[in-house]
Amino acid sequence: MRLTTKGRYAVTAVLDLALHSQEKPVNLSDISERQAISLSYLEQLFSKLRKNNIVKSIRGPGGGYLLNSPKDEISVAHIINAVNESIELSRCDGRANCHDGKQCLTHNLWVDLSLRINEFLDNISIGELIRQNERQAVQSARSMVDAISVTTV
Amino acid sequence: MRLTTKGRYAVTAVLDLALHSQEKPVNLSDISERQAISLSYLEQLFSKLRKNNIVKSIRGPGGGYLLNSPKDEISVAHIINAVNESIELSRCDGRANCHDGKQCLTHNLWVDLSLRINEFLDNISIGELIRQNERQAVQSARSMVDAISVTTV
DNA sequence: GCTTTACTTGACTATTTTACTTGGTTATTA
DNA sequence: TAATAACCAAGTAAAATAGTCAAGTAAAGC
Numbered sequence: 110m111r112l113t114t115k116g117r118y119a120v121t122a123v124l125d126l127a128l129h130s131q132e133k134p135v136n137l138s139d140i141s142e143r144q145a146i147s148l149s150y151l152e153q154l155f156s157k158l159r160k161n162n163i164v165k166s167i168r169g170p171g172g173g174y175l176l177n178s179p180k181d182e183i184s185v186a187h188i189i190n191a192v193n194e195s196i197e198l199s200r201c202d203g204r205a206n207c208h209d210g211k212q213c214l215t216h217n218l219w220v221d222l223s224l225r226i227n228e229f230l231d232n233i234s235i236g237e238l239i240r241q242n243e244r245q246a247v248q249s250a251r252s253m254v255d256a257i258s259v260t261t262v
Numbered sequence: 263m264r265l266t267t268k269g270r271y272a273v274t275a276v277l278d279l280a281l282h283s284q285e286k287p288v289n290l291s292d293i294s295e296r297q298a299i300s301l302s303y304l305e306q307l308f309s310k311l312r313k314n315n316i317v318k319s320i321r322g323p324g325g326g327y328l329l330n331s332p333k334d335e336i337s338v339a340h341i342i343n344a345v346n347e348s349i350e351l352s353r354c355d356g357r358a359n360c361h362d363g364k365q366c367l368t369h370n371l372w373v374d375l376s377l378r379i380n381e382f383l384d385n386i387s388i389g390e391l392i393r394q395n396e397r398q399a400v401q402s403a404r405s406m407v408d409a410i411s412v413t414t415v
Numbered sequence: 416g417c418t419t420t421a422c423t424t425g426a427c428t429a430t431t432t433t434a435c436t437t438g439g440t441t442a443t444t445a
Numbered sequence: 446t447a448a449t450a451a452c453c454a455a456g457t458a459a460a461a462t463a464g465t466c467a468a469g470t471a472a473a474g475c
Binding site for chain 3 (some may be wrong): 308309323324327
Binding site (some may be wrong): 113136137138152153155159166167168169170171172173188243 | 448449450451452453459
């Protein structure tokens with residue numbers, strides 16, 4: 110599991126897609142404009158997302174991309190791993206390098222941690238992310254209203 | 263929060279330090295050899311770790327590095343953020359770019375997620391990582407013993 | 416106090432990844 | 446058949462990563 114700006118771009122783009130595609134496909138030009146990501150870079154990212162069955166495409170005029178599954182079934186981990194190709198070069202995989210055991214221990218510790226991070230991000234779906242944000246927005250709007258009513262009363 | 267091989271190197275090195283420094287300082291050459299990380303790269307990483315009060319150094323012969331706090335008070339997030347400088351270029355910070363609100367929404371969603379990842383990694387300490395691994399080792403040893411005793415009885 | 420050891424610092428370089436560009440081709444619809 | 450938008454491939458600039466080198470400085474021990 111790697112977490113770089115590339116992953117952020119991908120998650121942001123999928124979030125944009127989830128927010129804008131009500132049955133109608135969304136084309137990359139629109140996402141490019143809204144999220145300020147270059148069109149061709151988006152094409153590369155979406156090519157990987159499509160190959161990983163996260164989105165599906167419709168060609169031709171009026172075409173674009175759609176989520177391939179319900180929002181709640183698309184995890185952040187899935188998106189990030191899709192664009193990162195995740196060839197996770199885990200050094201001592203069986204042979205070599207791990208001569209004295211101690212090195213293998215630290216390596217194992219890292220693998221454990223890596224698994225835990227992956228598991229964590231696998232439990233956060235696009236749908237959940239959006240809902241949580243909506244709740245927060247409602248809450249802050251409410252407290253804003255409260256604040257106003259307090260100051261005006 | 264960014265999670266790259268650089269962060270892995272740093273966490274691995276601190277784990278190695280935690281495992282090997284029983285009151286005595288550990289020098290970077292030893293870590294370099296054990297973890298197969300170049301000495302000069304370790305120097306750069308430890309310079310940042312020291313500035314962030316994660317480790318302390320002792321100069322001169324017999325010198326090296328020690329953890330600056332108990333194992334349980336050093337979080338994985340702390341280590342990763344220390345070496346990554348975390349200048350997290352969060353695009354629309356107030357001004358610019360965020361014209362239509364929608365873009366800001368996706369941006370906020372990412373920031374939320376980022377905070378959650380950070381919080382998650384902040385709750386995993388070096389000490390906890392090591393202990394968990396020990397438990398696993400004991401368990402697998404136990405189940406191995408069980409398996410053997412079953413097959414031999 | 417001098418020498419040795421070993422950390423410290425900074426500048427410099429190679430490699431890899433990221434982000435983007437260009438220039439196309441192919442499928443679909445109006 | 447003209448316009449649209451996905452698809453594809455090669456190349457490129459900039460940034461991050463990983464490592465090198467050389468000149469320091471602090472501490473230990475003789």
